[in-house]
Amino acid sequence: MRPGVPQGTRPHTRVAAVRLVIREMPTTSWEMAVDEGQDPAVLGEDEFYGYGVDAGTGCFYDAGADGSFPGTEDEEGPVWAAMETVGDGPSVFLAEGEDGHTLAGFTSGWGDGCYPTWIGRDTEGRVTCFVTDFLVVPTAQVPAA
Known part of the structure; x- marks a missing residue:
């Protein structure tokens, strides 16, 4: 439920974050996960780079799978077929895309928008996971010193 909005009679559940364990x-x-040319050092305190979400659905897939899911932009193909199997909530x-590629999709917090993804690393610098924060859980306000 959004802060300041009264809860309805039906429970309302949101995905606050998703994690892909590597x-x-x-x-x-x-x-922070960034694209080529993006520099987190130029961002303000509350700014981030993220990925855009449409149709209230985000996903994780390898860059090598780009183009393996034809029809997605036209609301057709394997991604839309898989989305239709999950129902509400x-x-x-x-x-399953072309060339054996798989995409993991999920509903996205408050829906459409832009959301940051973080890369977790172990002590040797190897990737352990990816986490997308759907900005559902409010961050604590820290009083100025």
Whole structure:
């Protein structure tokens, strides 16, 4: 439920974050996921780089799978077919694309928008996981010193 909005009679559930585990090792450091040419050092305190969400659905897939899910932009193909199998409410689904690629999709917090993803690394710098924050849980306000 959104802060300041009264709760209705039907429970309302949202996905606050999603995690894709790459390696079952403790995560000891985090960095913002960025595209080529994006520099987190130029961002303000409450700014981030993120990925755009449409149709209230985000996903994780390898860059090598780009183009393996034809019809997605036209609301057709394996991604839309997989989305239709999950029904209402927060859900995760897998879509099988061309060339053996798989996409993990999920409902996205408050829906359409832009959301940051973080890369977790172990003590040796290897990727342990990816986490997308759907900005559902409010951050604590820290009083000025």
